[in-house]
Amino acid sequence: MLNFVDSVNEAVSGIKDGSTVMIGGFGNAGQPFELIDALMDCGAKDLTVVNNNAGQGDQGLALLIKEGRVRKMICSFPRQSDSWHFDAKFHAGEIELELVPQGNLAERIRAAGAGIGGFFTPTGYGTMLAEGKETRIIDGRGQVFESPIHADVALIKALKADGVGNLVYRKTARNFGPIMAAAAKHTVVQVSEIVPTGGLDPENVVTPGIYVNSIVKVA
């Protein structure tokens, strides 16, 4: 069921304590900042957050972490020059980290949306990130079993939506958006523009509306 909502606060109002929330973006490109701010305001806590990073500076995801609302981060690159809030929580033992090679992160998200029960990948074989995981030699290469990552909610940013929820993105801001939209039970999208149904060329739709539940326009 697709809803167009008037505010970001309304868009995230259904997020419950203990939810797994996927958040799109790589660096600032494609980060749904307004939706993250609304998640902050809605008060949900004990969250597991899936994002490539673990927050930067004093905004967005970094503030959620600072306020102790994130129980666990699943990400590929938590440490950055300005990831001080994550660093502090990690050193204090107040946040759990599941570190995943970036391609395994993306494919595990994709697998969830595609109904795949897991997959073998050469990435990470023979490294500490494969410790304790099932391995096989396939076609002469060592490979590691990786499981899908499902989510209750995805918060993503797209450029435009049409009336049935089809989405197009902009340049490298696409990044995790399409696969997170498919992987989550409930996908919330902030867009810059909503166009009438028929206003997007079907050949150019990147995320079909079937994956989208709530759309909010952010100026």
Add this chain to the structure above:
Amino acid sequence: MSTATSIQTSDKPLGRDALAELVARDIAPGSFVNLGIGQPTLVSNYLKPEQNITLHTENGMLGMGPEATGDQIDGDLINAGKIPVTELPGASYFHHADSFAIMRGGHLDICVLGAFQVSATGDLANWHTGAPDAIPAVGGAMDLATGAKDVFVMMTLLTREGASKIVDACTYPLTGVGCVTRVYTDKAVFLTGPDGVTVRETFGCTLEELQELVPVPLKTAE
């Protein structure tokens, strides 16, 4: 003064830019290439248009152009190091799972990475020091190391303390096993593989002098 062996191609060690120029010259025309963050990024400064190299960035783009300046800067168009870049004619965008399928699927000809250590058989350590208080962060390093057809490493041969970064076995946590095919350093270019280390050329030292710095047996092609 010792006698220079025939594989010495420079009378002094190569600086970062000269090394980047050498890597760029060694990339076959028409290649699809991913340049890692840091020193490898310098290689893009020396790629010539007639080489027709297509650059891939892990955050979902082929056909990446030079760093953006002035009003070219667009927050939606960045590289893996989160630096604003430009797009070239023929560029394409795709989502993260497709971007890493390009890597893992063996579609990239070359990736160029930095390293802490490379073993004699091409094991790579470049993501984590393993220090107890270090926050590990891997990003796309393992995917690149595993997926590209050729993995080139650029690094100084020695640490600040003078230890060789080409080692018998890596002491830092591994990024990938047996993945590195070539190592470009300030003192030499090394080819690595199951049969050990072959020196292609040296800079500012003889093979014998190089062997004194590196704790694994060095061979030459002939």
